[in-house]
Amino acid sequence: MAGLVRKFLFALVLEDAIIREENAYSFYESALHKVSGAESQQLLKKLCAEELRHRLKLEELRRRGETGEIEFSRPQEIELLEEEQSWPEVPLQASSRDILNLALVKEKQAVRYYQLIGGRSALRTVRDLFFLLAAEESEHVHRVEKTLAET
Amino acid sequence: MKWVKCFDDEIRKYGPYTTIEAGMRVIEVKRITGSVNKCHELDRRFRTRRRRDRRERWRRSRFDSQSLQLYSIPPIDAYLLGREYYVIDGNRRVAAAKQFGLEFMDANVTGCVPHGNREAQRGVVSQRLFEQQTGLKNIRLDYTSGYADLLEEVRDYSGGDNIAESARSWYSEVFLPRLEVIAESELNSRYKQAREGDLYLTVTRFYKELMGRVPQDVGFDTVISTFLFARRLRSKRLLRRFPLRQVYTLLRGSVPPYLQQSRKG
Numbered sequence: 451m452a453g454l455v456r457k458f459l460f461a462l463v464l465e466d467a468i469i470r471e472e473n474a475y476s477f478y479e480s481a482l483h484k485v486s487g488a489e490s491q492q493l494l495k496k497l498c499a500e501e502l503r504h505r506l507k508l509e510e511l512r513r514r515g516e517t518g519e520i521e522f523s524r525p526q527e528i529e530l531l532e533e534e535q536s537w538p539e540v541p542l543q544a545s546s547r548d549i550l551n552l553a554l555v556k557e558k559q560a561v562r563y564y565q566l567i568g569g570r571s572a573l574r575t576v577r578d579l580f581f582l583l584a585a586e587e588s589e590h591v592h593r594v595e596k597t598l599a600e601t
Numbered sequence: 602m603k604w605v606k607c608f609d610d611e612i613r614k615y616g617p618y619t620t621i622e623a624g625m626r627v628i629e630v631k632r633i634t635g636s637v638n639k640c641h642e643l644d645r646r647f648r649t650r651r652r653r654d655r656r657e658r659w660r661r662s663r664f665d666s667q668s669l670q671l672y673s674i675p676p677i678d679a680y681l682l683g684r685e686y687y688v689i690d691g692n693r694r695v696a697a698a699k700q701f702g703l704e705f706m707d708a709n710v711t712g713c714v715p716h717g718n719r720e721a722q723r724g725v726v727s728q729r730l731f732e733q734q735t736g737l738k739n740i741r742l743d744y745t746s747g748y749a750d751l752l753e754e755v756r757d758y759s760g761g762d763n764i765a766e767s768a769r770s771w772y773s774e775v776f777l778p779r780l781e782v783i784a785e786s787e788l789n790s791r792y793k794q795a796r797e798g799d800l801y802l803t804v805t806r807f808y809k810e811l812m813g814r815v816p817q818d819v820g821f822d823t824v825i826s827t828f829l830f831a832r833r834l835r836s837k838r839l840l841r842r843f844p845l846r847q848v849y850t851l852l853r854g855s856v857p858p859y860l861q862q863s864r865k866g
Contacts, residue, residue: 462843465841479831499812502812502827502831505827506823509819510819510820513820514820
């Protein structure tokens, strides 16, 4: 019974991760039309592509029926991360810098999220995928920080 | 009485035109809608209306009986104008094909391209180029500009090898399996009127524009699902009815003892 519950929770966590990537993509896509400067636009387009690539990987994992289990040993952490799921709307009057600052906060949250669920995943392929996603989100953090420093 | 379309009446709407030999190909019978010489004598199913013409009726019945004996229907000659075919020679064969419910038949096709339609001209040229270089003649697109994209894809796939040989392998190993996935997908049910080849190009163009290429490390069904999301054609997803937090709250009070233990811990 506990195994079934954990598998169901895994499916929910996977769907939750897909929602996060969708929100991230939608954020960058709408921000793309609002930022000025070729460098910022290029960065946002790359981030758009990468968030969509993450969604592809998670969706593939969901479709291929790779069954995994997640240990919820510290449920309060899941609750905490659940609160952070939604990405904000891109404010109408936001500057490029405002948008990148928002992105930075959300990307850092994504790193923590994937590290956490990666660490709790029992199946190796699933764990590897989540750690890979965490590493890629971490790369996004560096890129956004670099662009912020240069602008 | 509804007659077949007249080629002369249709082509007059476009003005001057050029003809381009497209050669022998398999065409969809439902797209044969007109005739060049006998449009006032044939109904929509290409049956003659001159009931008194005994000779005609005799020839038709002879042809029908031959067809019933599973003789193959010889190719017709037809003009292609827009998306429709107009029979130059072979009206009776078309009537038989329609009567027997054939989906496809062979035809020697001549494309008609109006001078004023630059897009159509470019499309015909890129289709011709695609067919000449790849030897693949039966890929059907409504938006013929897509042949240029397909040719580029085949070139990438060939990686510098013989393009005609690689094209056959690309067709059977990449293109056809992906069309099958499209046929089963939600994308196809949302755009029932669109050809699967055109849908394929819509999806691949989106990924090439955003990522430089179509993702290779995931299944094409996943590629389509993500395309639908990105194009705001969102699907119903059962698990989204169970937000993680609510489900967890429900479970926390009752089922998993290890969770309760960890809470106490």
